[in-house]
């Protein structure tokens with residue numbers, strides 16, 4: 462028997478898994494609601510719930526408008542679940558390890574309930590950039606929980622590599638303490654030398670992918686991990702996902718069906734590999750970094766960060782005063798000037814005095830061979 466405290470969680474403010482809050486959303490019902498409740502009693506109400514000894518561990522693989530698709534260990538059946546109200550405002554996102562109760566059969570029409578969310582080992586967040594989600598402003602959003610690795614997919618040609626995009630991803634990954642992996646596609650069209658030269662000062666792991674070679678080097682790095690794939694349009698991310706998970710289309714279809722038919726194009730979805738998970742992020746084209754502090758931004762440039770110890774106190778690293786240690790580092794040949802320029806582009810796009818998209822265009826030009 463559950464005694465509800467209707468005042469405990471105002472339904473209109475319940476947080477949703479994607480970090481959004483919708484106002485005046487109708488309260489959600491779960492199987493407890495159909496039980497006959499005792500009349501108002503004089504017993505003190507309590508927020509303590511039974512401990513759900515029968516709960517089973519599951520992974521959240523998709524989120525769509527308040528419905529969560531979960532799977533059990535070693536079982537691909539999608540189980541639709543809702544969030545128990547006792548979780549309060551705690552959001553649930555793809556990658557979350559949860560405990561579920563109720564009907565966990567996954568049969569059509571069944572609904573389980575998420576009663577616990579395990580502590581997250583990492584949280585990848587983004588701030589929507591100025592050009593999207595204007596309605597929601599620049600509210601920070603969790604993209605995926607518990608990712609161990611960020612696979613930054615970039616093409617070596619067609620479209621040419623965009624170091625501005627990669628650098629932005631690196632900042633987001635390192636800020637979230639997620640290991641980055643550079644995945645260079647279309648290696649059949651161009652060599653990686655130019656790009657790797659730009660990253661020579663970093664210990665950045667990379668793999669090359671081409672249609673006529675097996676994906677073993679990539680698979681090796683994906684094994685045993687939960688990897689989130691990011692990439693801008695046209696780099697071959699869908700091609701890659703379809704090669705890694707041949708029935709990805711079907712899996713994503715099954716997942717979207719539970720969300721009453723409409724698949725939210727910006728949501729992430731986790732797909733099972735023989736030994737690991739990949740999280741595809743369709744619709745996520747870039748990482749707004751407004752939530753990342755200026756300090757963390759510099760930690761996204763491991764080849765530059767050490768030189769900041771030579772900066773005067775409270776240096777803003779813009780180079781304006783001519784005393785920034787980063788300039789001294791570059792002048793002494795200790796770092797690639799293009800790296801410092803990229804850092805400063807991100808710095809100024811974060812400060813809001815330079816539209817993000819322009820900054821990334823500049824990053825793209827910076828990677829062009831011959832520049």
Ligand SMILES: Nc1nc2c(ncn2[C@@H]2O[C@H](COP(=O)(O)OP(=O)(O)OP(=O)(O)O)[C@@H](O)[C@H]2O)c(=O)[nH]1
Pocket residue numbers: 646647648649650670671672692693694695696697698699700701
């Ligand atoms: N030559 C070559 N072409 C590739 C490779 N990978 C993908 N392509 C092609 O590049 C184009 C874009 O590939 P997609 O997989 O659709 O790219 P995407 O990153 O998913 O882009 P969106 O669909 O816009 O999100 C397609 O025409 C692919 O056939 C590759 O390794 N080599």
Ligand SMILES: [Zn+2]
Pocket residue numbers: 769772773776777778779784785786787
């Ligand atoms: Zn400085």
